[in-house]
Amino acid sequence: MTAAASAAVLSGCAGMDKSASAGASGDPFATASFQKILKDDFVSKGQASVDRLKQTKAQYECSKYDYLGQPLPDAIRKEIETTAQSKVVYPKDGQYLGDWKAGLKIAEDGKGLQWNDKPGTPNGGNCLACHKMIANDPSQGNIGPELYHYAKLRGNSEAILKYTWARIYNSEAFNACSYMPPFGEHHILTEQQMKDVMALLMDPNSPVNK
Incomplete structure (x- = not known):
């Protein structure tokens, strides 16, 4: 769970x-x-x-x-979001992007942290369960915002990279009552896995941006 x-x-x-x-x-x-x-x-x-x-x-x-x-009262909302923002840990080497192909596998993989999963094995992100990311893929969810053409629409400025990283790390930094798991804050994904998911969203060669 x-x-x-x-x-x-x-x-x-x-x-x-x-x-x-x-x-x-x-x-x-x-x-x-x-x-x-x-x-x-x-x-x-x-x-x-x-x-x-x-x-x-x-x-x-x-x-x-x-x-x-x-x-939710504004004061509580602000406190939650401010606290979450203050705890975001950005990449130690300053590099945000990994391998989009590895990122796609993470986005498709819903395994991890269940009682029958082997502890210590890499977790999936299961991003496609909630977000449309790939064209013509009927298995994608629509609970979360559509991410298709993510970087194509937003660009790849430093501000966008930091914002996207923080969203994945802990979406409560921008929406106190977000349903999105805090992948970085709760150590669901490793830093390298987060970089790979970032590449999936940002790399122009990724199917997300085709």
Whole structure:
């Protein structure tokens, strides 16, 4: 279960019980029924441990206000985004682009971090599950923004490179309640893997930009 998946599970479980106790405390995750669900229905298996159910501040606040049917307060949104921006680690060598062919494999690969995956093996990014990136590929998702012709439309300035890297590293830096996994912040992808995905988005020879 990825961090994003954990947030979705917790949000869904919280939505099962809109009891008076939740309304009184303002904390839907403090209800006895929700805590019972966590205790009874989730167990550690392999590398997928129950520790992943512990929410980040962004996951907690976004789930809570979504549950309450209220917009996320601007002050909390700004705090989450500013904190995420401050934690972005840019490439140590200053080079943002790797091999787009390797990046395509990462974008197509949804394996990694599940209980039956071997710990220490490279994770996939599964980018195509949410984004349209390649022309005439019916297997692509549409949950996230379309990325086809990414660099062709945006250019490859230093500002765009840094922005794109930060988006992949932790999209909460720009959208506090983003559903996109924080690939760098949570060490889902390595720095080299992130460079390869960057090349997929930026290289003019990549199918993304054809």
